[in-house]
Amino acid sequence: MKSKNVTFKAKIAIAILFLFWATAVKANPSSLSVKLFQARARMNSVFVRAPFVIVNPTRAVFNEGLFEFTDGGRGIVLRKVGGAKQKEIIRAPYVVMAGRNGAALVIGPEQAHLRKYYGEITVSKEPAAAGKPAKMTALNLVDNFNYVSSVVGGETTPQFGKEALKAMAVLVYTRLAPKGKHPTVCDTTDEMVYLGAEHERPEVIDAVNEIDRVRLLYDGKPAQVFFHACCAGRTSDGVDIFGAGAKPLVYLKGVRCEHCKGSPLYSLTVKQIPAAIFHREIASSEPKVIKIDKADRIVEAEIQKSGKIETISGYQLWLRVGQKLGWDKAPGTRYEIKRAAGAYIIKSSGGGHGVGLCQWGAQGLSRQGKTHAEILKYYFPGTTLEKR
Ligand SMILES: [Zn+2]
Incomplete structure (x- = not known):
């Protein structure tokens, strides 16, 4: 009886495997x-x-x-x-x-x-x-079309003009480029945030349709593109935020940007962290800034914890603050941390890492009548759009 049961289960497993294979082959x-x-x-x-x-x-x-x-x-x-x-x-x-x-x-x-x-x-x-x-x-x-439309819709608000939506669509298609024909991705910021069909607003669908899979190229190859919510005045060179690995990506070049003033993140965010919590989670004293970039973002800092001194990039320290204390404490990478009586004061402006396209800046430029091609050239100097 038992062996009969096992055989039956094995048959079911084979049938299921075949069905799964058939489904996989059906993938567009x-x-x-x-x-x-x-x-x-x-x-x-x-x-x-x-x-x-x-x-x-x-x-x-x-x-x-x-x-x-x-x-x-x-x-x-x-x-x-x-x-x-x-x-x-x-x-x-x-x-x-x-x-x-x-x-x-x-x-x-x-x-x-x-x-x-x-x-x-x-x-x-x-x-x-x-x-x-x-x-x-x-x-x-x-x-792909539904995925790109959902990501673009989720990364923007209904205030965004069509050319800003089109610029975002190009970036999402460009991000997919190195992943091959049928990639598997996750739905968080580790790749791109994908929250499903509700974000496919009609104006987003129109924008994605008009872009028709066009990607951003540098030297004939898809660029490694980055975007963030709001730079609040100036974007940063990729190398100053992400480190030496971003050095060859010369198009991740900091540019002045006064176009993101419409963002709620443009103004300064000020948060107070009780000293005991800051000491436990981040460092035992005020971080010492070693190097700062043209956009006033910390490139390198030194922190003390458990009697050890650690040299850390400004971006890594920012990630640590977000992960340990909450992402609302320093929404943008232009931040400073100062010791006060019984607490630490964290001030930041903008939202996100500050490299590549400033999304609210793209929105501001689209309102000024700029095309998606002009917007992308502005934030990624030296790149070109693929021709279809
Ligand atoms: Zn900006």
């Missing part, structure tokens, strides 16, 4: 896979709101209700929320779903925070790896 050459909800350390549940269709490993249509995937030991289990707890609808190593009739799929790790995604989503359980427990994953197979 201009599509990519995005690992969703990566900002979360761990997903215990994935919720899906009907209507939706399961296409693999079986086919089933769900017309109404909320459903929940949970960890089912070797795979995942689907149940209806509010239905009988023990009633399993599907138990499988993975499930591939899509919205009904090309609509977006409504899905998320919490009932209260569901998002909409075009394309297919595979929910599965990634096996345990060295030192890491097994975890549930959600992988979105999405068309």
